[in-house]
Amino acid sequence: MDHSSDIRATFFQECEELVEALNDGLNEIDETIEDGLAEPETVNAVFRAVHSIKGGAGAFKLETLVRFAHHFETTLDALRAGRIQPDAALLLLFHRAADHLSDLLAAARDGVDPDPEGGAELISLLAALTGADEEESSEGEAEDFGFVPLTLSFESEPAATGSGCYEILFSPTRAxxxxxxxxxxxFRVLGDLGQVKARLDRSRLPAFAALDWQESWLDWTLTLTTDEPEHQIDEVFEFVDGLCTLEIRALDEAPPGLPLLPDPEPAVTVDAEPRPQAPPPKPRPPEGEDSAEKKAAAPRATVRVELDRVDRLINVVGELVINQAMLSQCVQDAGIPTRSAVRSGLDDFKSLAREIQESVMAIRAQAIKPLFQRMSRIAREASDIAGKQVRLVTEGEATEVDKTVIERLADPLTHMIRNAVDHGIEPAEARRAAGKPETGCITLSAAHRSGRVLIEVADDGGGINRPKVKQIAAGKGLIAQDAELSDAEIDMLLFLPGFSTSTVVSDLSGRGVGMDVVKSAIQALGGRVSISSTPGQGTVFSISLPLTLAVLDGMVVDVAGQTMVVPITAIVETLRPQPQDVHFLGSGAQVVTIRGAFVPIIDLGAAFGHRPPVRDFSQRVLMLVENEQQRQCALVVDAIFDQRQVVIKGMENGYGRIPGIAAATILGDGRIALIIDPDEAVGNVSGLGDP
Amino acid sequence: MTLTVLAIDDSRTIRELLKEALLQAGFEVHLAIDGLDGLEKLEGLAPDVVITDINMPRMDGFGFIKAVRDKGTHSALPIIVLTTESAADLKARAREAGATAWIVKPFDEVKLVSALRRVTAA
Known part of the structure; x- marks a missing residue:
């Protein structure tokens, strides 16, 4: 089939959503587990997710997947039916099963053979819970999932046994x-079993005038000569049971030319329950108004589009924004008055272009939830290995972030979560001694804050052991033995390349990937990462990311004849300093007093090597910028041209990373301007930024 | 004559598989994502046959079949249950609700189509 690969792709995509729903449901059950209760709606949703995965997997003959999903489903069904009670251990098993299911899906998608070991163990654990199914779960019966390739109620597999002649009296009701x-x-289906003769009895049919067309007036007497066993006949009529009067009797010999009259005592009556050994009925959750209301949120209509197309659109819109800026420039250069129709038309164009751009960006935005769900799994696995009890709480899962940002955030976030489990959360004894609950808590949260996305990984562990960090840094020669560092500066040592506090290389964090890698990954996304830690109470790692990787609002400035862009989000205020506010320090550094506080001055022109440091600020502007730690510094610029939206053009592919420069952009007049990374500028003052 | 089929399943994968198989067989295909959606779609439609899943959110297959039979606007409409379940009690429930037949997933395209042609006596 031409479309089979498309449908296959749909299947895996749908499964991703189903796994998400599955994890959601399990997390929801987690929350109510203390009462020993699981919301039937939620259990049902979890069951349905696994059930749908099984159904789809069956269609693609993914047998390992079907087999595992089947066992998972059976155990979930037992929970749904109240045959087993939910507790923390059960939920942990379900979480692991969900993780394994997601692994199997990934393996199936990539055409890789899944690891059979993990599955076998989980299957035996799952089967042990349902008891009754234990035999079915034995290895030898891998094929038996309780499905038959196709059984239509009136379509039967031929069987070798039985040979005979039957008379069937069939009298349908209107139902x-x-x-x-x-x-x-x-009758035709019956004909598949053998030779059928039908005789119509229309004796009950009234005169046309008295005919109720919806009523059933016709009866039949059928004779069937067949080699099939009698239950095959029952199956033909399985779905009309209760909707007709049916009498089946075996005749001793082949029928004579005329069918016999019906016997007053029918020999065989079709049994209403063809398989009495069926499992007990499964109670369903009540389908009351309330629950129906709650779940009635119909999925929103969506269109699936290839990412390439979206990216192409984003690129073109980026060009549109540049083009609009160029046009504005031309109009201004041509000296067209502000109140002209051209100007006002151009203003409309500008706001429309901006609206288009924002809408296009929104297409790429996705809820961060799937990423957070992956982190739940990371935390579970990490705490298993570390032998610690850790709970991951997630907040702000609905926060929307650019798709690329989400993708590229996975690795650093994984590392941070592992780090928090490994180094942040103390062992249970230490927690008990400190009067804390034995189970450590890591909170992973996301929120939009002033045009950026803030992601925090907070643990309630022992906090950063600063004397130890300092000692290690000194031992590794990262800082001078006698360096005087503030707490914040000590914390930032964690981000230095080659720093690792773990004395033993543990299974988790000590894989040669340090926090420095996390930092550079975040920086590559235009983000910043910072730490705050309170001894005994825990540590918070904060990641601040731009909403989009494509545009930013910037202040276009002149620095020593160079046009540069400072991101608006970093700018606190701009000011023209009075000479008496500027102070010169011994080392050649300068500070400015702003409302009583001393703020270091950075002369961008000098920092980028365009000119020697300036000492006269009277004709210049100070631009007060702030980083994530609320540390400020004042950038010296010669003039401010304009505030506008600029399209970010990365430079890392061509030039590598340039300290102090985030990216470049193309201005309205076609010139290229560098975008300043204010965080690094501030960091440089502290002496701990990138060299 | 082109047969019109309404297929109801909450799984996008199954919907697409059904659609593909039925289109190839020359049916006119309409899709619905659950029982409620199926009922709504049925409003403006006179399909020759309906295929429905059982386990669906909002309104399951039993609820859908019962609702169709209770409404009576589409009486004599064959409704085929297509599900991974094969338990006798579920079959009995479907029958009581008014299902016309029962097919177990995963379905074989050829057999499905022949089953459809059969129930529609086409």
């Missing part, structure tokens, strides 16, 4: 027709 049945169809 049989109402349920979509058609006697002729039944």
């Amino acid at each position: 049989l027709y109402a349920n979509g049945h058609d006697p002729s169809v039944l």
Whole structure:
């Protein structure tokens, strides 16, 4: 089938959503677990997710997946039916099963053979819970999932046994027709079993005038000669049971030319329950108004589009913004008055372009939730290995972030979570001794804050052991033995390349990947990472990211004849300093007093090597910028041209990372301007930024 | 004559598989994502046959079948249950609700189509 690969892609995409729903449901059950109760709606949703994965996997003959999903589903069904009680251990098993299911899906998608070991262990654990299914779960019966390739109620596999002749009296009620049945169809199916003769009895049919067209007036007497066993006949009529009067009796010999009259005592009556050994009925959750209301949120209509197309659109819109800026420049250069139609038309154009751009950016934005869900798993695995009890709480999962940012955030975040489990949370004894609950808590949160996305990983562990950090840094020659460092400066040592506090290389964090890698990954996204830690209470790592990687609002400034852009989000205020406010320090450094506080001055022109440091600020502007730690510094610029939206053009591919420069942009007049990274500028003052 | 089929399943994958198989067989195909959606779609439609899943959010297959039979606007409409379940009690429930037949997933395209042609007596 031409479309099979498309449908396959749909399947894996849908499974991603189902795994998300599955994890959501399990987390929800986690929250109510203390009462020993699980919301039936939630259990049902979890069950349905696994069930749907199984159904789809079956269609693609992914047998390992079907097999595992089947066992998972069976155990969930037992929970749903109240045969097993939810507790923390069960939920942990379910979480692990969900993780394994997601691994199997990934393996199936990539065409890799899944690891059979993990599955076997989980399957035996799951099967042990349902008891009754233990035999079914034995290795030998891998094929038996309780499905038959196809059983249509009236379509039967031929069987070798039995040979005989049957007379069937068939008298439909009106309900049989109402349920979509058609006697002729039944007869034809019966014909598959052998030779059928039908005789119509229309003796009950009234005169046309008295005819109720919806009523059933016709009866049939059928004779069937077949080699099939009798239960095959029952199966043909399985779905009309209760909708007709049916009598089946075996005849001793082949029928004579004329069918016999019906016997007053029918020999066989079709049993309403063809399989009495069926499992007990599964109670369903109540389908009351309330629950229906709650779940009635119909999925929003969506269109799936290839990412390439979106990116192409974003690129073109980026060009549009540049083009609009160029046009504005031309109009201004041409001296067209502000109140002209051209100007006002151009203003409309500008706001429209901006609106288009924001809408396009929104297409790329996605909720951060799937990423957070992955982190739940990381935390679970990490705490297993570390032998610690850790709970991961997530907040702000609905926060929308650019898709690329989400993708590229996975690795650093994984490392930070592992780090928090490994180094942040203390062992249980230490926690007990400190009067804390034994189970450590890591909070992973996301929020929009002033045009950026703030992601925090907070643990309630022992906080950073600063004397130890300093000692290690000194031992490794990262700082001077006698260096005087503030607490914040000591914390930032964690981000230095080659720093690792773990004396033993542990299974988790000590894989040669340090926090420096985390920092550079975040920086590559235009983000910043910072630490705050309180001894005995825990540590918070904060990541601040731009909403989009494509545009930013910037202040276009002149620095020693160079046009540069300072991101608006970093700018606190601009000021023209009075000479008496500027102070010169011995080392050649300068500070400015702003409302009683001393703020270091950075002359961008000098920092980038365009000119020697200036000492006269009377004709210049100080631009007060702030980094994530609320540390400020004043950038010296010669003039401010304009505030505008600029399209970010990365330079790292061509030039590598340039300290102090975040990226470049193309201005309205076609010139290239560098975008300043204010955080690094501030960091440089502290002496701890990148060299 | 082109047969019109309404197929109801909450799984996008199954919907697409059904759609593909049924289009290939020359049916006119309409899709719905759950029982409620199925009922709504049925409003303006006179399909020759309906295929429905059982386990769906908002309104399951039983609820859908019962609602169709209770409304009576589409009486004599064959409704085929297509599900991974094969438990007898579920079959019995479907029958009581008014299902016309029961097919177990994963379905074989050829057999599905022949089953559809059968129930519609086409």
